[in-house]
Amino acid sequence: xxxxxLKGKQNLxxxxxxxxxxxxxxxxxxxxxxxxxxxxxxAIIGVQRKSLRYFWGKKEIVLPGYISLKExxxxxxxxxxxxxxxxxxxxxxxxxxxxxGLLPNVVGGMVFAEGVxxxxxxxxxxxxxxxxxxxxxxxSVGFLISGVCKIGAIGGTLASQITKSRxxxxxxxxxxxxxxxxxxxxxxxxxxxxxxxxxxxxxxxxRYPILKPVDLVSLALNDQQTKAIVFFGEVxxxxxxxxxxLLKNSANTKPLICxxxxxxxxxxxxxxxxxxxxxxxxxxxETASAKRQVLASVGAKVADSFSNFEQxxxxxxxxxxxxxxxxxxxxxxxxxENRKHAMFVNNVSSDKGGDVRILGKELIExxxxxxxxxxxxxxxxxxxxxxxxxSRFFDLSLRLLVDHGPQxxxxxxxxxxxxxxxxxxxxxxxxxxxxxxxxxxxxxxxxQNWLQAVxxxxxxxxxxxxxxxxxxxxxxxxxKKYRVDSPDPRVTKLLAEFKTGDYTNFxxxxxxxxSNKKAQLILNVDGLIGALTLDMLAEEEGYSLEQIKALVDxxxxxxxxxxxxxxxxxxxxxxxxxxDEALFRLPDDQITDLQ
Amino acid sequence: MAxxxxxxxxxxxxxxxxxxxxxxxxxxxxxxxxSQLGLTEGNYVVKVDQAVKKRNQFGxxxxxxxxxxxxxxxxxxxxxxxxxxLVEPFFEHDQKDExxxxxxxxxxxxxxQYSSQGGVNIEDNKETLQSCLFGFDSDISTNTTDLNxxxxxxxxxxxxxxxxxxxxxxxxxxxxxxxxxLDAAVEIDxxxxxxxxxxxxxxxxxxxxxxxxxxxxxxxxxSTTPASLVLKVLNPDGNLFLLLSGGGASVVILDExxxxxDKDIIGNYGEYSGNPNEEDTYLYTxxxxxxxLDSKAEKKVLLIAGGVANFTDVxxxxxxxxxxxxxxxxxxxxxxxxxxxxxxxxxQEQGLKLMKDFLDSKGVTSKVSxxxxxxxxxxxxxxxxxxS
Numbered sequence: 001x002x003x004x005x006l007k008g009k010q011n012l013x014x015x016x017x018x019x020x021x022x023x024x025x026x027x028x029x030x031x032x033x034x035x036x037x038x039x040x041x042x043a044i045i046g047v048q049r050k051s052l053r054y055f056w057g058k059k060e061i062v063l064p065g066y067i068s069l070k071e072x073x074x075x076x077x078x079x080x081x082x083x084x085x086x087x088x089x090x091x092x093x094x095x096x097x098x099x100x101g102l103l104p105n106v107v108g109g110m111v112f113a114e115g116v117x118x119x120x121x122x123x124x125x126x127x128x129x130x131x132x133x134x135x136x137x138x139x140s141v142g143f144l145i146s147g148v149c150k151i152g153a154i155g156g157t158l159a160s161q162i163t164k165s166r167x168x169x170x171x172x173x174x175x176x177x178x179x180x181x182x183x184x185x186x187x188x189x190x191x192x193x194x195x196x197x198x199x200x201x202x203x204x205x206x207r208y209p210i211l212k213p214v215d216l217v218s219l220a221l222n223d224q225q226t227k228a229i230v231f232f233g234e235v236x237x238x239x240x241x242x243x244x245x246l247l248k249n250s251a252n253t254k255p256l257i258c259x260x261x262x263x264x265x266x267x268x269x270x271x272x273x274x275x276x277x278x279x280x281x282x283x284x285x286e287t288a289s290a291k292r293q294v295l296a297s298v299g300a301k302v303a304d305s306f307s308n309f310e311q312x313x314x315x316x317x318x319x320x321x322x323x324x325x326x327x328x329x330x331x332x333x334x335x336x337e338n339r340k341h342a343m344f345v346n347n348v349s350s351d352k353g354g355d356v357r358i359l360g361k362e363l364i365e366x367x368x369x370x371x372x373x374x375x376x377x378x379x380x381x382x383x384x385x386x387x388x389x390x391s392r393f394f395d396l397s398l399r400l401l402v403d404h405g406p407q408x409x410x411x412x413x414x415x416x417x418x419x420x421x422x423x424x425x426x427x428x429x430x431x432x433x434x435x436x437x438x439x440x441x442x443x444x445x446x447x448q449n450w451l452q453a454v455x456x457x458x459x460x461x462x463x464x465x466x467x468x469x470x471x472x473x474x475x476x477x478x479x480k481k482y483r484v485d486s487p488d489p490r491v492t493k494l495l496a497e498f499k500t501g502d503y504t505n506f507x508x509x510x511x512x513x514x515s516n517k518k519a520q521l522i523l524n525v526d527g528l529i530g531a532l533t534l535d536m537l538a539e540e541e542g543y544s545l546e547q548i549k550a551l552v553d554x555x556x557x558x559x560x561x562x563x564x565x566x567x568x569x570x571x572x573x574x575x576x577x578x579x580d581e582a583l584f585r586l587p588d589d590q591i592t593d594l595q
Numbered sequence: 596m597a598x599x600x601x602x603x604x605x606x607x608x609x610x611x612x613x614x615x616x617x618x619x620x621x622x623x624x625x626x627x628x629x630s631q632l633g634l635t636e637g638n639y640v641v642k643v644d645q646a647v648k649k650r651n652q653f654g655x656x657x658x659x660x661x662x663x664x665x666x667x668x669x670x671x672x673x674x675x676x677x678x679x680x681l682v683e684p685f686f687e688h689d690q691k692d693e694x695x696x697x698x699x700x701x702x703x704x705x706x707x708q709y710s711s712q713g714g715v716n717i718e719d720n721k722e723t724l725q726s727c728l729f730g731f732d733s734d735i736s737t738n739t740t741d742l743n744x745x746x747x748x749x750x751x752x753x754x755x756x757x758x759x760x761x762x763x764x765x766x767x768x769x770x771x772x773x774x775x776x777l778d779a780a781v782e783i784d785x786x787x788x789x790x791x792x793x794x795x796x797x798x799x800x801x802x803x804x805x806x807x808x809x810x811x812x813x814x815x816x817x818s819t820t821p822a823s824l825v826l827k828v829l830n831p832d833g834n835l836f837l838l839l840s841g842g843g844a845s846v847v848i849l850d851e852x853x854x855x856x857d858k859d860i861i862g863n864y865g866e867y868s869g870n871p872n873e874e875d876t877y878l879y880t881x882x883x884x885x886x887x888l889d890s891k892a893e894k895k896v897l898l899i900a901g902g903v904a905n906f907t908d909v910x911x912x913x914x915x916x917x918x919x920x921x922x923x924x925x926x927x928x929x930x931x932x933x934x935x936x937x938x939x940x941x942x943q944e945q946g947l948k949l950m951k952d953f954l955d956s957k958g959v960t961s962k963v964s965x966x967x968x969x970x971x972x973x974x975x976x977x978x979x980x981x982x983s
Binding site for chain 1: 597598700702731755758760784786787789790821823825827829840841842843844845846847849850851852853854858864866868869901902903904905906939940941942966969970971972975
């Protein structure tokens with residue numbers, strides 16, 4: 001185990017499995033208070049939500065959420081050095097395996113959960129050894145290197161705890177403990193004496209921890225920054241024998257101050273099982289007394305009570321020199337504790353005292369020389385598009401979809417409402433509310449279909465068969481009026497203007513099969529715009545598959561139709577008003593009474 | 596707890612599937628009516644089926660019993676406070692066919708111990724024990740014992756698929772191809788309940804005859820929360836009762852008490868950790884307070900203490916503690932119980948203030964401190980309060 005790489009890196013990256021606000025926010029606060037310029041946590045894994053709200057300093061931010069690490073973009077995976085598992089014990093092994101398998105540059109991690117089986121812990125120990133990484137846990141509160149990184153709740157979950165424990169400043173005492181609570185007690189004790197820890201690790205009180213105490217003692221002996229080691233152990237297990245063996249054979253010598261808890265067990269005939277699973281002596285060599293003795297025999301400073309432990313630590317910290325005053329830091333922390341989540345977060349625009357900004361740019365500057373469709377596309381995407389080609393496609397699509405005759409159901413509804421004497425917004429709303437799976441609203445569903453089929457490598461034949469066998473329509477295929485022999489001019493135009501990519505080519509292959517069965521089953525304008533949008537995103541905008549999926553999930557493709565046809569509906573409303581048409585009533589012969 | 600003993604009844608059922616014998620033992624819940632077991636006339640073995648060591652020595656295994664003796668034996672066990680019994684047909688065999696087999700999960704693999712001279716006198720035959728460690732790859736070509744490899748393979752497989760941590764069969768009667776375990780003890784990894792198919796938590800057996808009602812209540816409570824809740828009654832008439840947080844800090848505090856005073860003053864051991872909610876903390880505290888009020892000791896101190904929590908919310912947990920204290924405030928005051936508090940962690944200022952304001956407003960003698968008072972000094976204070 002080596003942490004020099006972590007110390008040498010400016011922007012460490014981490015992922016957390018499970019949305020544990022205490023762990024995540026305290027890590028962000030640690031980063032912020034340590035003076036880093038960006039949060040170490042890059043993604044939260046194992047969550048349904050795509051973004052989760054946190055704070056960076058006092059500012060609200062969102063962290064991306066993913067169901068699995070497999071969905072995280074490759075460039076982000078490469079940035080990850082550390083992982084924390086805050087999910088249940090049952091899921092710990094799969095989370096660790098995923099992290100080890102998919103994070104190419106991972107150095108270490110921690111497992112917070114209790115209830116990980118002994119076999120799983122042993123399996124992870126083996127896996128970690130093979131991959132040369134460290135994993136603390138199970139039931140560990142985590143690991144921290146002062147001022148460098150913090151994974152887990154270690155050092156506290158509130159900003160004031162972080163400053164009070166002085167873990168944002170590099171110190172010279174390593175803390176190693178089998179108990180999470182005592183780890184923090186010791187970190188705070190050292191801070192109280194004016195020092196700070198070089199690093200601290202909570203092993204967890206399970207019988208078979210993944211990372212053993214001896215591994216951390218070895219790290220401390222080799223770590224340049226560490227001048228003294230504080231170790232808290234408990235009755236049960238043979239860790240102290242391994243540590244003694246290490247000390248005996250180590251070329252490096254540093255003071256090891258230790259306390260082995262649970263001597264009290266020896267005064268009971270039938271000692272109670274203490275809180276930690278391992279805290280039970282199975283033979284006399286595992287008692288606290290025996291283990292204190294073996295550590296003393298190799299020169300460790302062994303405390304005979306916790307008060308004595310405290311005294312020995314105090315002496316060591318005093319030798320190591322006092323640290324600067326922490327007052328400014330505490331003010332900063334209390335600032336951080338008074339923050340509240342706003343009711344809304346948004347990326348689109350802001351208005352701060354009349355300074356209106358769109359996508360972060362001042363309004364006048366933003367609209368600058370953009371056309372209306374360019375403004376709309378940027379705002380729909382949440383950022384300005386990279387490619388002029390995508391803008392051109394978006395613009396032409398809007399123009400082609402602007403209206404398609406008064407007979408279509410949305411336009412009819414708008415006209416009927418206008419003639420009923422309602423106002424513009426009512427007329428427009430009636431038209432808009434008509435948009436759905438059968439009218440104008442199939443673009444997104446079509447895009448979903450193409451995306452899923454191409455991503456999974458399905459053949460066009462299988463694709464058609466999948467729908468046919470369920471007797472389902474394929475969104476984006478078929479038109480009431482247009483046929484193979486009389487194609488939709490909008491489709492012809494779009495195909496002539498733009499290069500087709502994987503998605504559109506797939507849609508065209510599907511059309512070949514369906515139109516063979518029935519001449520009206522052509523690729524319609526919805527299906528084509530859906531497919532071309534995917535091609536644009538993939539090829540012109542450089543979106544990853546996951547990014548495209550996320551955008552399509554927001555119903556981005558339907559926004560194209562809704563936005564365009566709004567123009568048509570308004571036009572029909574105004575037209576009916578200009579003509580001053582009277583209240584519409586369906587002629588009697590247009591409704592058949594079935595009774 | 597991670598390692599838990601399951602009933603011999605369940606263990607033998609599992610073994611019967613592996614070795615292909617029909618298991619006809621009857622598990623008896625001693626808390627129910629046991630006069631109607633419907634046993635036919637014959638020879639039986641009756642045992643206490645709990646995690647009790649040295650059952651033979653304590654007369655908790657009875658051989659060669661007829662149907663009516665079986666009922667008497669079970670009634671006798673029930674009277675002694677045991678909760679589960681096991682009745683099996685008596686199995687005639689030659690003592691030379693008795694073998695000893697044990698398996699234990701270690702961090703290097705599964706360690707097998709075997710002796711061809713099993714039975715009650717295995718302690719005297721220690722020199723005949725052979726042992727062999729099998730790695731997690733379940734490769735048994737490394738076997739150095741005289742136990743049949745086919746038996747080893749079956750046992751290893753059973754051991755792994757059921758997430759066992761310890762298995763002891765003594766005696767294991769081997770008569771040619773016929774394998775009969777006469778006495779079996781199995782410990783499993785209770786964390787594996789989700790993954791294991793052969794057993795469930797209903798098969799867990801406590802070592803004690805009966806748990807103290809308070810211990811039982813906390814076990815029940817612990818099974819319903821992700822937080823950790825532990826309670827053991829040490830001396831029902833103790834002076835010092837403990838409401839501690841943290842698996843490590845709680846042991847430290849016990850050590851400190853024992854180093855400064857007679858351990859018999861300690862009424863209970865216990866700890867809550869893992870950020871229990873207010874309700875859980877309230878229910879937990881209620882049990883400790885009840886224990887304390889029931890103690891016949893004259894002088895009593897309640898020590899509410901822990902280290903500096905990483906993520907357990909001090910204010911939230913203290914609200915639960917205060918509720919439980921408040922419910923019993925008159926009795927606590929009548930008995931002159933003093934309270935010593937020391938705690939750190941998230942929202943400690945708020946939590947400590949709540950506690951101090953509550954105790955002061957009720958006129959309870961107390962010392963409330965944050966982390967400025969060390970754990971050692973806290974324990975010292977509690978003991979001084981007891982002696983004052």
